[in-house]
Amino acid sequence: MSVELNHTIVHARDNRESAEFFTDLLGLEITGEWGPFVAVALSNGVTLDFATVPAEHLTPQHYAFLVSEAEFDAAYEKITARGIEHWADPHQKRPGEINRNDGGKGVYFLDPSQHAMELITVPYGGRPNP
Incomplete structure (x- = not known):
């Protein structure tokens, strides 16, 4: 197995x-x-x-999700329409942008518990999204 x-x-x-x-x-x-x-x-x-x-046990983590271009676009539309703060990079140096890493699209944002969420359309290294 x-x-x-x-x-x-x-x-x-x-x-x-x-x-x-x-x-x-x-x-x-x-x-x-x-x-x-x-x-x-x-x-x-x-x-x-x-x-x-409990809040004292909440440690922010990073979760990255591989999504299709259509799923990315729909999610990004919601992110911008709702005024959710977002960045093109994990260090939050490029606010309000997406990235084009590996020939795809990517964005970082925080969920309600302050976990760093990432959406990408192409895996790191440029392999196509199946």
Whole structure:
């Protein structure tokens, strides 16, 4: 059997708020709820299980998502329409821009729990998005 990532727990100030922010931005749906988790399934079968944790246990992480050009454009339209602060780079030196790294598009922004989110249309190194 090959090794695959099945799920990861994403700590949040408010699990529902973070899950809804994510699903709304990317046109996804909440796919399950149990215990402290609000789950969102990605197209490759991995789930993000959002869990509310106390603020002192919340450590911002980085999550990068490979999306199609159409998905990127739809999400970026929502980012700009809602006035969500965003950058072309992870160091936040190019505000209000996207990047064109590896022949695709990319953008960085923060979710409600201050996790650094990244959308890219081409993986690092320039391999095409299947």
